[in-house]
Amino acid sequence: MDRVNLSDIAKALGISQATVSRALRNKSGVSPQLREQIFKVAQDLNYPFKLPKDRGFKRVGIIIPDFSNPFFATVCYGIESVLRSNGYLTYLVNTDEDWELELDAVRSFLEESVAGLIVAPAANSERIYENIGGKPLVFFDRHYESLNAQSVLVDNEDIIFQAVHHLVDSGHKNICLVSGYQPIYTGRTRTLGFTKAIELLGLKKQNCPIVEGNFREPEAYEATKVALKKYKPTAIVATSNKTSLGVLRALRELGLSIPNDVSFIGFDNLEWMELNDPPITTIVQPAFTMGTLAASLLLQQIHGHPSSESVVLKAEIKYRSSVRRIGEQNVV
């Protein structure tokens, strides 16, 4: 290709060469929007120019506990979709469920004067937020009831209740929950939904064990293996997408098929769950919406017009083929 010159850029945008020249030399008289377009075309055409100086970045810090979990990636896409269109860059720190790292992240963000923080906290990190100097803060996925902070949560109790209800409707009376980590809000509330369902739906506690999967694949796998041998449940409910993987691996290893041997309700609607044979009935959290709302609440705080409300979103069940109806004759 011939050497690109100013007229190529001008032609591509239908503007004058003089305007292109002003923009690329960082002179005034060109709107920021047009300037951006000109930079973009110049870069795309590989035209040599000096990139302009900093534009005074506005930043928001995001803290998540596990970015190998696709749920958090989807929430972050939601957060970023709102913040970027409002001119904010987002810095993400992954704490790996370690509150000490979370403490460092918060301090580091405050030191740099981010405009605000959006956080899914690890266990035991509560005290970190007791004194952050009035910095705008929104929790998502998890929160601390004792802190007077805004949050965007899912109705965890209700969705697990609904999942158990669906199994009971299908004739199941021996249902196992592979729980999450109990010191974490989501672990606790999902377990609570299960114990309420047992109570209200006429199930027997001794037939409906709760085993600890701790939101991790290896621990969910071990717990499920134990549960399958000891309690012989006809149905299993998972409490996170990683838990779901552990349950599936345990079933596979013990040669148990879904749904003929064991019915299963997974968590988070990841793409592979639909492609699984059979496609997996699963709990769907509105992850992207959770992110956009968290960002919107934060922007309101930043602009000095905080809404007083936290938000609790409804999750849904995506019905597929991993739950089998059990006839009366099969029930003990």
Added chain:
Amino acid sequence: MDRVNLSDIAKALGISQATVSRALRNKSGVSPQLREQIFKVAQDLNYPFKLPKDRGFKRVGIIIPDFSNPFFATVCYGIESVLRSNGYLTYLVNTDEDWELELDAVRSFLEESVAGLIVAPAANSERIYENIGGKPLVFFDRHYESLNAQSVLVDNEDIIFQAVHHLVDSGHKNICLVSGYQPIYTGRTRTLGFTKAIELLGLKKQNCPIVEGNFREPEAYEATKVALKKYKPTAIVATSNKTSLGVLRALRELGLSIPNDVSFIGFDNLEWMELNDPPITTIVQPAFTMGTLAASLLLQQIHGHPSSESVVLKAEIKYRSSVRRIGEQNVV
């Protein structure tokens, strides 16, 4: 529980109350390691104390193009495992394959004086790195040949060659590649491995189509559907984990089973690939190692002892059950 006091913390750690007191009042005479332990126990026991001031954070900026892709999450875990043990916090920015956002991220990081940058660049972002004031920089997964920068890559050409070789060994002569985005290094080099394999393994170009999946699930799905109808390949090779999902969805929708109707080699060894029925033969990148090496190279640069070498890692094939041997009688 009774109110926790200093002696509980001292007892838990087997040290004196005076030491605990000094640490919690941020007085000198306590080693940083012990101080950390004391803070941790105090926090765990919910003992009221003021968190100490900043400790002068050292930071590294990480830039990735798509954090909904689990491959990048694994690399980042590798990066962080090295940097954290060396006292660095890592800030992550997700560019969503947008070089303009990458430009903002780099500028923002430079403005804040990060110690260095670890980057998987988007397409067309080359010029951003031409003048970053000698800031330590390591590329991973992707790089720009024209820039004299260190990088940690995978031998993409070779691993796709090996995948095609495995299919040819199994009797396949009609093989389709669902390619990545060609302006990106990994997209280009994986396609190159395929065209070399056709040439060197005696395949016919017209029987081995390349269709554009662009590393995105929806585009891979569409491209695969077209390829299956038009070319009727006996085997398909994917070029990323998202591409793999698209291929599987297309096969499912057209009612084609793996490996009886079509053999398949996936990309990146995600957990669901092993759990799939049948378990999927897949290309495995050493993602965690890629991260630890990128971090190590960056630390060497930061400490003023750069090694002169970039690194190219070998990928492997994990053999499972998604490739079928085709007998001579079945071959046209």
